[in-house]
Amino acid sequence: MHPLTAREIRAAFVNCSQGEAKRAALPDLDxxxxxxxxxxxxxxxxxxxxxxxxxxxxxxxxxxxxxGPAGKRGDSAGVYLCRDLACSLYGRSLRSSGVPRLRETLPVDQLVARLRANLDAFLARVLV
Ligand SMILES: [Zn+2]
Structure with a gap:
């Protein structure tokens, strides 16, 4: 493969907006x-x-x-989680993944409430 510039790579992102392509994190091309x-x-x-x-x-x-019976049948439920399980830190903006994200307008207490609601939704699928 011949080396590409950041500009060439961003121009190849045809399924997102120009702003998203501009903000996309790229590897160190060197x-x-x-x-x-x-x-x-x-x-x-x-x-x-x-x-x-x-x-x-x-x-x-x-x-x-x-x-319960579903588990005895081998049923399971899944959720995509941060590998480092630091959701509490990300959710409070105390840690960054380094990937650009939309700016949150919710106050921290509502971000935490949303995080807990998402976790509760997963647990509700497990605890049947
Ligand atoms: Zn997370």
């Missing part, structure tokens, strides 16, 4: 092993509890077996 790559890809995902966007594999699917 460290990309261009000669060994067939494509340049990136992953991003969002934690379903704290709603923090992350790059790469910093969000993982966490699965819990359901309680």
């Amino acid at each position: 460290l990309v092993p261009w000669e060994s790559l067939d494509f340049l890809g990136r992953r991003s995902a969002m934690c379903q509890v704290c709603l923090t966007p992350h790059n790469g594999t910093a969000v993982t699917l966490t699965v819990a077996r359901k309680t």
